[in-house]
Amino acid sequence: MINFSRFVLENGLRVLVHEDDTTPMAVMNIMYDVGARDENPEKTGFAHLFEHLMFGGSINIEDYDEPLQMAGGENNAYTTNDLTNYYCSLPAANIETAFWLESDRMLSLAFSKNSLEVQRKVVCEEFKEHYINKPYGDVWHKLRELAYTTHPYRWMTIGKELKHVEDATLEDVKQFFFKHYTPSNAILVVAGNVQVAKMKELAEKWFGPIPAGEKYIRNIPKEPIQTAPRFLDINAKVPVDALYKTWHMGARLDNSYYATDLITDVLGNGPSSRLYQSLVKEQELFSTISCYHMGSIDNGLVVIEGKLSKGVKMEDAETAINKEVQLLLAENITQKELEKVINKTESMIAFEDMSVLNRANSLALYELLGDANLMNSELENYQNVTLQDISTTAKEIFKETNCNTLRYYSEL
Amino acid sequence: MLDRTVAPPILDSVDFDLKLKKYDHFLLDNQTPVYMINAGAEEVASIEWVFNAGNCFEAKNLVASATNHLIKNGTKTESSFEISEFFDFYGAYLGTGCSNETAIISLSCLSKHLPILLPKVAELITASVFPEKELSIYLQNQKQRLTISLQKGDFVANRLIDVYLYGENHPYGKFTSLEALNAINREDLCSFYSDRYVNGNCQIFIAGRLPSNIEQLLNNNFGNLPFVNKKASSINYLRQPATEKNYTIHNDENAVQGAIRLGRPFPNRHSEDWSKMQVLNTVFGGYFGSRLMSNIREEKGYTYGIHSYVQSHVNESALIISTEAGKDVCQATIEEVWKEAKILREELIDEEELQLVRNYMVGSVMGSLDGPFQIIGRWKNYILNGLDDRFFYKSLDTIKTITPNELQELANKYLTEEHFYHLTVF
Numbered sequence: 001m002i003n004f005s006r007f008v009l010e011n012g013l014r015v016l017v018h019e020d021d022t023t024p025m026a027v028m029n030i031m032y033d034v035g036a037r038d039e040n041p042e043k044t045g046f047a048h049l050f051e052h053l054m055f056g057g058s059i060n061i062e063d064y065d066e067p068l069q070m071a072g073g074e075n076n077a078y079t080t081n082d083l084t085n086y087y088c089s090l091p092a093a094n095i096e097t098a099f100w101l102e103s104d105r106m107l108s109l110a111f112s113k114n115s116l117e118v119q120r121k122v123v124c125e126e127f128k129e130h131y132i133n134k135p136y137g138d139v140w141h142k143l144r145e146l147a148y149t150t151h152p153y154r155w156m157t158i159g160k161e162l163k164h165v166e167d168a169t170l171e172d173v174k175q176f177f178f179k180h181y182t183p184s185n186a187i188l189v190v191a192g193n194v195q196v197a198k199m200k201e202l203a204e205k206w207f208g209p210i211p212a213g214e215k216y217i218r219n220i221p222k223e224p225i226q227t228a229p230r231f232l233d234i235n236a237k238v239p240v241d242a243l244y245k246t247w248h249m250g251a252r253l254d255n256s257y258y259a260t261d262l263i264t265d266v267l268g269n270g271p272s273s274r275l276y277q278s279l280v281k282e283q284e285l286f287s288t289i290s291c292y293h294m295g296s297i298d299n300g301l302v303v304i305e306g307k308l309s310k311g312v313k314m315e316d317a318e319t320a321i322n323k324e325v326q327l328l329l330a331e332n333i334t335q336k337e338l339e340k341v342i343n344k345t346e347s348m349i350a351f352e353d354m355s356v357l358n359r360a361n362s363l364a365l366y367e368l369l370g371d372a373n374l375m376n377s378e379l380e381n382y383q384n385v386t387l388q389d390i391s392t393t394a395k396e397i398f399k400e401t402n403c404n405t406l407r408y409y410s411e412l
Numbered sequence: 413m414l415d416r417t418v419a420p421p422i423l424d425s426v427d428f429d430l431k432l433k434k435y436d437h438f439l440l441d442n443q444t445p446v447y448m449i450n451a452g453a454e455e456v457a458s459i460e461w462v463f464n465a466g467n468c469f470e471a472k473n474l475v476a477s478a479t480n481h482l483i484k485n486g487t488k489t490e491s492s493f494e495i496s497e498f499f500d501f502y503g504a505y506l507g508t509g510c511s512n513e514t515a516i517i518s519l520s521c522l523s524k525h526l527p528i529l530l531p532k533v534a535e536l537i538t539a540s541v542f543p544e545k546e547l548s549i550y551l552q553n554q555k556q557r558l559t560i561s562l563q564k565g566d567f568v569a570n571r572l573i574d575v576y577l578y579g580e581n582h583p584y585g586k587f588t589s590l591e592a593l594n595a596i597n598r599e600d601l602c603s604f605y606s607d608r609y610v611n612g613n614c615q616i617f618i619a620g621r622l623p624s625n626i627e628q629l630l631n632n633n634f635g636n637l638p639f640v641n642k643k644a645s646s647i648n649y650l651r652q653p654a655t656e657k658n659y660t661i662h663n664d665e666n667a668v669q670g671a672i673r674l675g676r677p678f679p680n681r682h683s684e685d686w687s688k689m690q691v692l693n694t695v696f697g698g699y700f701g702s703r704l705m706s707n708i709r710e711e712k713g714y715t716y717g718i719h720s721y722v723q724s725h726v727n728e729s730a731l732i733i734s735t736e737a738g739k740d741v742c743q744a745t746i747e748e749v750w751k752e753a754k755i756l757r758e759e760l761i762d763e764e765e766l767q768l769v770r771n772y773m774v775g776s777v778m779g780s781l782d783g784p785f786q787i788i789g790r791w792k793n794y795i796l797n798g799l800d801d802r803f804f805y806k807s808l809d810t811i812k813t814i815t816p817n818e819l820q821e822l823a824n825k826y827l828t829e830e831h832f833y834h835l836t837v838f
Binding site for chain 1: 414416417419420421422423425428452453454455456492493496497499500501502503504505520521522549552553555556557559560562563564565664666667668669699700701709710711712713714715716736737738767768769771772774775776778779782783785
C-alpha cells in the first residue's frame with residue numbers, strides 16, 4: 001500500500017506527496033500531459049525536442065543542471081507518445097532547490113536561439129544513433145505507419161522525419177510550450193524523506209504564482225477499426241530475416257487491459273513462454289521471439305516480433321506463429337498458466353515499488369490516468385482476471401482483419 | 413515578492429556524513445561465506461551465488477560464458493523448460509552473468525517463496541547436464557546475434573579498443589567469434605562446470621527483507637555442497653598491447669555516424685590514483701555537466717552523448733572516452749577532446765566547479781545507497797576486489813578534500829594524448 005496526500009493549487013496544478021523516512025533522499029517528479037500524440041502531423045518530434053530544450057535554461061535561471069548538481073542532485077526525463085516526464089533526485093535537505101528549478105521552467109523557458117540550434121543538432125544525432133545507424137532501426141517507423149492510418153500514434157516520439165526537427169522555429173517552440181506546459185496540464189509528485197505540510201508550503205511558494213494558462217483540450221482522431229489485414233515487405237541490409245506482427249488492442253483504462261497484459265506474458269515473456277518454448281526451443285524456427293504490448297493510453301498494439309533462424313523460410317515462420325495464435329484461440333490458456341503470469345505480475349510490482357523514484361513516477365502516471373489510488377488496486381485487477389476474460393479478449397484481439405504484418409528480409 | 417533569480421540555500425553535500433551500512437557475515441557448514449543486508453520495506457529478496465568461473469579461468473574461448481548461460485538448461489531430472497517454468501511460476505527471476513573473473517547465478521523473488529526456490533538453485537549447481545541440443549541451439553543463436561551486432565559500429569569499436577589495450581589473448585581483450593563458437597563442445601562445458609561450480613569456490617550475497625530462518629535455509633540447501641573454498645589459481649594476465657596507436661575502421665558503408673573510442677591503460681582500484689581519478693574523470697567526461705558534454709554536446713551539438721570512464725576491471729584497467737558522433741564531425745570531436753584535456757593539464761580548476769563536482773559526487777553516492785540491493789551491490793564490488801569499507805570512506809574523503817593542484821598533476825599524468833589509442837569505426 002503506497003500512502004500519499006493530494007492537493008490542488010489554485011492554478012490547477014495537482015500535487016501529490018509520498019512520505020518515506022527510510023531514505024535520506026527526495027524525488028521530484030513532474031509529469032506533463034503532453035506526448036507525441038499531441039503534435040501537429042506536419043511538425044512531429046516536438047514533444048521530445050522540448051524535453052531537450054527544457055534543460056537549456058529557464059526565464060530566471062540560466063542553467064538547470066548546474067544548480068541541481070551543486071545541491072547533490074541528478075535528473076533525467078523521457079518522452080513517450082502519451083506523456084513527458086521530468087524527474088530529479090537529491091538529498092532531501094535540499095528539496096527546495098528542485099522546487100525552485102522546476103517551477104521556473106514551468107513559468108517560462110529562456111527560449112534561446114542558440115539552445116534551439118544546438119538541441120536540434122543533438123536530437124538529429126540521437127535520431128541517427130538509434131534509428132538510422134542501427135540494423136532494424138527503422139522498424140518502428142514502418143510498423144506505426146502500417147498499423148495506424150489516422151491516430152497520431154502513427155509517428156515515433158523522435159519524429160516522423162529528421163526534417164520536422166531541423167525546421168523547428170523558435171516561434172513554433174514557444175507556441176508548443178504555452179499550449180502544453182501549464183500548471184493545469186501537469187502533475188507534481190514529491191516523494192522521499194519529506195513532510196506533507198512543508199511540501200505544501202513550498203508548492204504554494206514556488207508553483208502557486210504561476211499563471212494557470214489556457215486548459216488544453218485534447219481532441220485526437222480515433223483510429224478506425226481495421227477491416228482487412230495489412231502486409232508490408234521490406235528488403236534491408238541486415239544479416240537475418242525478421243518478422244513483426246501487430247494487432248490493435250484496447251486503451252489503457254479499458255477492462256480488457258489486464259487480460260491483454262497477461263496474454264502477452266503467456267505468449268512471449270521469458271523462457272517458459274509459449275512462443276519461445278515452441279518456436280525457438282522445439283522447432284528452432286526463430287533465434288529470438290517475444291510478445292508484448294505498447295501499454296499506451298489510447299488504443300495500443302499487441303506485438304509479436306522475432307528474428308528467424310538462418311535458413312528458415314519466412315512463410316514457415318509466419319505459419320508457425322499463426323498456429324500458436326490459433327491454438328490460443330481454440331484451447332485458451334490453462335489455469336496454471338494464468339496463475340503463473342499473475343504471480344509474475346505480483347513480483348514485478350513489488351520490485352518496482354522498491355525505489356522511491358519508481359513510486360513517484362507511478363503515482364504521477366496513475367494520477368494522469370485519473371486517480372493515483374489506482375496504483376494500489378492494480379494487483380487486484382490482475383488477480384481478478386478469469387480464464388473466460390482471457391478467452392474473450394484473445395478472440396477480440398487476434399482477428400485476422402485486425403492484424404498487420406511486416407516481413408523484413410535480409411539483403412545480405 | 414519571490415525573487416526567482418536567487419537560489420534557495422543548500423546544504424553542501426560534502427557536509428553530509430555518509431555511512432555504509434555494514435553487512436552481516438556468516439559461514440555455512442562447508443565454509444561458504446555469506447554476506448547479508450537484511451532490510452527494506454517490500455517483501456522481496458535478491459541472492460547472488462558468485463563463483464570463480466569467469467573467462468580468465470577458461471582454457472578455450474567462450475567456455476566460461478556458455479557454461480554459465482546453460483547451467484539452467486537441464487539437470488539430471490528436469491528439462492530446460494521445466495526449470496524455467498518452475499521459477500516463472502513463482503514469479504521469480506533466475507539470472508546468470510559471466511564476467512572476466514567471476515560468474516554468477518542470481519535469483520530475485522518474493523521472500524515468501526525462498527524455501528521452495530532455493531533447493532532448485534542447489535540442483536542447478538550440482539546436477540546440470542548441458543544437453544547437446546541446448547548447446548547447439550545456444551551456439552546457433554549466439555552466431556546469429558553476433559552477425560547482427562557486428563553491423564553496429566559501437567559494438568565493433570568496443571571490441572577493438574579492448575584488443576588494442578590488452579591483446580586478444582588477454583582475458584579483457586578476448587571476444588566472441590564464429591570460429592570460437594564453432595570450437596566449443598559439451599565436454600568443455602561439463603568439465604568447466606565440475607571444476608568451477610560443483611567443486612568450485614562460492615560466495616553468497618543476499619539482500620532484502622529476509623525470513624528469520626534465512627541462515628538455516630541457506631545452510632540446509634548450500635552448506636553441504638562440495639564447494640572447495642580455496643584461493644583462485646593464478647591467472648596469466650599478460651598484457652600484449654598493440655604497438656600502433658591510431659585506427660580508422662570502415663565497417664558499414666552506409667554509416668551516418670562514427671563510433672569513437674580513445675583509451676589508455678590505467679591501474680586498478682588499489683592504486684593511489686584511483687579515487688582521485690574518479691574526481692578528475694567526473695570533471696572531464698563523467699557526468700552531464702562535464703567539460704566534454706558541455707563543449708561537444710551542449711555547445712557544438714556534435715553528438716547525443718560523450719562520456720569518459722575508468723573500466724572497472726579487477727586486475728588492471730583503462731581510461732576510456734567514448735562517443736558516437738556525426739560522420740563529418742568525428743575528427744573535430746577528437747580535436748575538442750584533446751583541447752579539453754589540454755585545458756585540464758594547463759589550468760587549475762576553479763573552486764566553484766570543483767565544489768559542484770564534489771557535491772554532485774557525494775549526492776550520487778548517497779543516492780546509490782538507497783535500499784538493500786544497492787548496498788549489497790556496493791559491498792559485493794568491494795569484497796570481490798579485495799577491499800573493505802576503508803575504501804568507501806577514503807574515496808569520500810578524496811572527493812571532499814582533493815585540491816585543484818592535485819587534479820592538475822593527475823591530468824598531466826593521465827590525460828596525455830600520446831598515450832591513448834585512437835579508434836574511429838564508421
